[in-house]
Amino acid sequence: MSDLFLAYESLIAFVGINGLLALSVYATLCCGQLSLANAGFMAIGAYTGALITLKAPGVPFIAVLAAATLAPAIVAVPLGLPVLRLRGVFLAIATVGFGEVVRLFFVNWDYTNGALGLVAIPQRTHLWTIALALAVALYGLGRLRGSRTGYALEAIREDETAARTMGIYTTGHKLAMLVAGAALAGLAGALEAHHTFIVSPGTFVFGRVVDMLVQAVVGGTAAFYGPALGAAFLTVLPELLREIGARLGLAPGPFRLFLNGVILLAVILYLPNGLVSLPARLRRRARGSA
């Protein structure tokens, strides 16, 4: 058992980190806002954490993580105020632009070695750190459900204009969720940086935020634990199926990509509420046929 655990330690770590990232996208998605800035927020968190660890090794890890969580959250406020006036696809595009600007900033910043990035970051992330972070995030998002704020977010998701008419402070709620998502992404970034020893701008490309979104959607955004489930599913499944791909003579990279695409397509077409809706759906089908 412990051998198995060691062999898959890195995979388990990535399940947790990807779970946090998927939840960071879910934070804005649950009030109906598609924000794709999270690779940028993640980069800010990762660089903040890595720089502190490298330049001031004495700082305790918990303080490093706190700084990495706080930095993107602070950036999210001036970003969100103008950008959250945009809706739907326009918001998505504006936030994609932000993510790219952040990435290009780090590519051109000599202090962080430009495109090469920061290397030889000491490994300070343990599995329990990730598990704890994920648990806290899940608890926080779970508590929203059924609370006053939770209902307000749902109202904004269903109809923003109607929600505002009912006296819900829509801008504040949307901004709060953007900030929360930024904080989660930053935390995940710092955890990843101290797990993989390296931070480079190439990690925070547009494709990264797409991965987060895909995991959130595949898991299902109707429930707060859906995105974490989706992240776990899409992180583990390609590893399980790698043998099959190899036997078919397919290279692991393309095969993984292909699988992601097909799963995403199948989910969005046939299971619009994601994997979390699968049990209810199967039950309904079983009852229907009986």
Add this chain to the structure above:
Amino acid sequence: MGQQILNGVFVGSIYALFAVGYTLVFGVLDILNLAHAAVFMLSAFIALLLVDAGLSLLVALPAAVLAAGLIGIVLERVAFRPLRDRADSNISGLISSLAMATVFEAIALQIFGPDTSRFPQGTFPDRTLQIGDATASLLQLCIVGVSVVLMAALTLLLGRTRLGRHIRAVAESPRAARILGVDVDRAIAMAFFLSSALGGAAGVLFGLAFNSISPDVGRSVELKGLAVIILGGMGSVPGAVAAGFALGLIEVFTVAHLGSSFRDAVSFVVLFLVLIARPRGLFGRAAAREA
């Protein structure tokens, strides 16, 4: 100066051609087709395969463009039509197009590998011309020419033909168009065909211009295409053309005066400023739209 304008127009013509197709689908369906860049990439590879098989570029280019159009029809069938009646179709459509883009990229990676592929030498005659104080290669001029002709053809098609009227009617209101006897499904399928064909043409021209094609070649153009359609106004074909050339020129002048490291950043800064100051872009419709 003259040289920079020329270079800007050259890069801009490819951006414009790519963005015109992007914006056409958005105008009709209000959906961002994120697989557009993947079609761009696939089409470049198809042209490369045909040229490698010994065909002339004069055959390979139209064939690849046609193939791209057909891929567009498949794309619409698989990823967009099943979602059309769903309430959140603009976000679910965005995601399903993303899924198709991923599948296309995986196919290209499997077949062609991650490395850069190139057109064989002599695919296009290597000749340079002098225009005023600027030099241009024959290839660059042909690329600008082909782009302009294709965009003019699209404008004529949308403005003057029966199909164009149908597509515009569906863009205005699918329900009203259906009541008036327009075959909405067919109009949408044709819009996808045209959009993808133009995106495919842009891909082949891009591959020829920089003589490098790889499965992720669409990535950078995809994000710049977003900047172009935002600047031009979502759904506006003339806007995308104007904004494409504008972005090409802005980029070339940025490289000349600020350095090449700012080239990519400038398009996102433009995108950002336009979205905040004037979300409908240069030519967009004035009505507030909840996309």
